[in-house]
Amino acid sequence: MGQVPLLLFIGLQPREGHPGPVLAEVPGGYLNALGLPNMGLAFLDELETLSNDDDRKPIIVSLFGNCPDDFVELAETFCQYADALELNLSCPHAQGFGVEVGSDPAAVKANGFGGQNPENFGFGYTTP
Numbered sequence: 001m002g003q004v005p006l007l008l009f010i011g012l013q014p015r016e017g018h019p020g021p022v023l024a025e026v027p028g029g030y031l032n033a034l035g036l037p038n039m040g041l042a043f044l045d046e047l048e049t050l051s052n053d054d055d056r057k058p059i060i061v062s063l064f065g066n067c068p069d070d071f072v073e074l075a076e077t078f079c080q081y082a083d084a085l086e087l088n089l090s091c092p093h094a095q096g097f098g099v100e101v102g103s104d105p106a107a108v109k110a111n112g113f114g115g116q117n118p119e120n121f122g123f124g125y126t127t128p
Contacts, residue, residue, distance in 0.1 A: 005058040006050070009088065010078060011097070012070055014040040018093065033093040036064055044077065051081040064088040064097045 017037025024031050039046075051059060061082040063074040071087055079085060089102025102108055 005060050005083070007060045007062060008043070008047070009034075009036050009038050009062045009064060010040070010043055010074060011036060011038055011064045012040055012074065014038065014042060015094070036088075036091060036094040036097060041077065044081075047078065047081045058083045060084045060086060062086040062088045064091065064094070064101075066096045066101055 015036050015038055017035035018033055022032055022034050047059070047061075050056060059082045061078050061084070063071055063078070063085060064087075065071045065074060075085055088098055089108060091098025
C-alpha cells in the first residue's frame with residue numbers, strides 16, 4: 001500500500017480557526033469549515049523534523065495568504081521541506097484568504113499567480 005501524504009495548511013501568522021463544531025455530515029459525505037488553523041511560521045521547526053524523518057510520508061504544504069508577497073515568502077520558506085506546495089486560493093471559510101483572494105481569475109493572473117503554467121514553479125494552485 002502506498003503512503004498517505006501529510007497535508008498541512010500554513011500562513012504567515014498563527015490562526016486558531018473556527019470554534020467547533022467544524023464538521024457536518026451531509027448526504028453523500030461530510031463538509032468541514034476549519035478556518036485554516038495553523039501555527040504560522042512557528043511550524044517551520046516541526047516541519048523540518050518531519051521532513052528529516054527516515055520513515056516520513058510525502059509532505060504537501062497548502063499555503064494561504066492575502067497577497068502575492070505572502071505566497072512568495074511562504075513558498076521560499078517552506079519549499080525545502082515539502083514534496084509539493086499548493087496555493088490555497090479557494091477556501092471559502094476564512095475571511096481575507098482563500099476564495100476572497102482567488103475568486104477573480106483575472107485578478108489572480110494579474111497578481112502573478114497564473115501568468116505561467118504552475119508546473120514551471122513546482123507548485124499547483126486551485127481556484128473556485
